[in-house]
Amino acid sequence: MMDGDLSVSTGRTTAEKSGRRRVRTAAPAGSALSTRAEELRRLVKEIDAKPRPRLVHHLRTTIRRLETLMPAPTEAAPRVDQKVRAQLDRIRARAGKVRDIDVHLLALRGLAKGAPGEAREQLRADLRRQRAKREKRLVRAVAAERARGLLKRIRKVVRRTGVVGPQSDADRERVLDEVLERFDRALQAATPLGAENLHAFRLQTKRLRYLAETASPHAGAAVAVAQLKRVQDAIGAWHDWLTLAERAEHVVAGKGAAELRAAVSARIDAQLAKALKVTTSVARRLSALRPTGVRRGTRPMTSASVAALRSTRASA
Numbered sequence: 001m002m003d004g005d006l007s008v009s010t011g012r013t014t015a016e017k018s019g020r021r022r023v024r025t026a027a028p029a030g031s032a033l034s035t036r037a038e039e040l041r042r043l044v045k046e047i048d049a050k051p052r053p054r055l056v057h058h059l060r061t062t063i064r065r066l067e068t069l070m071p072a073p074t075e076a077a078p079r080v081d082q083k084v085r086a087q088l089d090r091i092r093a094r095a096g097k098v099r100d101i102d103v104h105l106l107a108l109r110g111l112a113k114g115a116p117g118e119a120r121e122q123l124r125a126d127l128r129r130q131r132a133k134r135e136k137r138l139v140r141a142v143a144a145e146r147a148r149g150l151l152k153r154i155r156k157v158v159r160r161t162g163v164v165g166p167q168s169d170a171d172r173e174r175v176l177d178e179v180l181e182r183f184d185r186a187l188q189a190a191t192p193l194g195a196e197n198l199h200a201f202r203l204q205t206k207r208l209r210y211l212a213e214t215a216s217p218h219a220g221a222a223v224a225v226a227q228l229k230r231v232q233d234a235i236g237a238w239h240d241w242l243t244l245a246e247r248a249e250h251v252v253a254g255k256g257a258a259e260l261r262a263a264v265s266a267r268i269d270a271q272l273a274k275a276l277k278v279t280t281s282v283a284r285r286l287s288a289l290r291p292t293g294v295r296r297g298t299r300p301m302t303s304a305s306v307a308a309l310r311s312t313r314a315s316a
Contacts, residue, residue: 020252026104030216034158036066041151044091047142051135060095063088066154068210069163078160084153087145094138099246101131103240104247119256126251172218179212180286187283193276195242201279202235220289227282234278238271 043059051059066088069078098228105127111120183205187193209228215221245264252260280311 001077002310031158033066033069033161036062036069037154037158040066041152044142044146044151047139049135049139050087051098051138053106055097056095056098056135056138060092060099063092063095064206065210065213068207069214070157080153080156080160084150084157087096087148087153089140089149091141091145096143097134098138100243101127101134102237104244107240107244107267109258110267117256118254119252119260120253122254123248126247150222169218172215172221175211175215176218176220176224176289178226179208179215180222180289183208183228183283183286187279193279195272198235198272199239200273202232202239205231205235223289224286227285231275233272234275238268238275241267241271253257267308 040059040062040221043055043062045053047059067085068152070085071081073081092271105124108120108124108127120222186201186204186208188279193201205228209232210223212221216225241264245268247260248264
């Protein structure tokens with residue numbers, strides 16, 4: 001197949017191509033899993049030879065949310081579940097490579113006024129070349145997984161699984177409790193936060209945010225989602241500058257190289273301080289979601305993590 005060619009699979013069945021209507025088993029009404037699955041189906045079909053940054057980002061986050069709603073991966077899980085997860089992993093990995101370049105290009109635009117032009121353009125040109133290569137690989141991966149029956153397997157998972165996620169206020173309360181407790185445990189395990197463990201902590205926070213989304217429309221869950229996103233974005237910005245610096249180290253040379261690296265390094269330091277500050281604030285606000293102390297089946301969030309974070313920020 002030529003690069004960017006999606007003609008391998010149209011995503012339609014033989015019956016659909018011939019004009020005959022195929023009867024499908026409908027997913028249960030109100031199923032969050034079916035909603036995400038349909039969203040992913042649309043995104044997969046929208047991928048073209050030049051996928052836009054927003055589409056690539058949406059593809060990645062939709063896969064993450066779908067994986068959160070799918071039955072937990074175990075050795076005893078049905079084979080179709082295992083195959084779907086493997087296929088989604090391959091697409092998400094390719095989309096992640098493209099997304100990394102997109103955020104680096106966006107970050108580089110922020111240096112337009114202060115960074116040496118020649119060095120900046122060297123880095124920008126390299127990023128664009130890498131983007132072109134990676135988007136071709138993403139397009140090929142999406143086409144290949146469609147040809148291997150990804151969309152059909154997703155429908156099978158949705159039909160078999162049915163409605164997932166909390167269905168009552170009590171269920172939503174339990175999900176929120178789990179999110180808060182797991183955040184506290186992750187924060188305590190990662191303290192003191194620093195360059196060595198900040199990115200891993202962000203990945204845990206991202207998963208908790210997607211879990212908290214399933215507790216909607218619980219008011220506390222909405223607060224938790226917003227706060228966890230603050231942590232995710234702040235740490236993500238720091239990590240983006242860090243990885244951009246690594247690329248610049250290998251790509252940029254000659255006039256202005258040292259100044260460009262110094263400018264990027266300054267952004268790394270500023271974003272690290274901001275990430276720690278935001279995490280401290282979020283930890284405090286999430287703790288406030290438990291005004292009456294211990295909820296049923298959980299333990300209260302501790303103040304030790306917040307205090308340790310404050311100490312980390314002071315020494316950063």
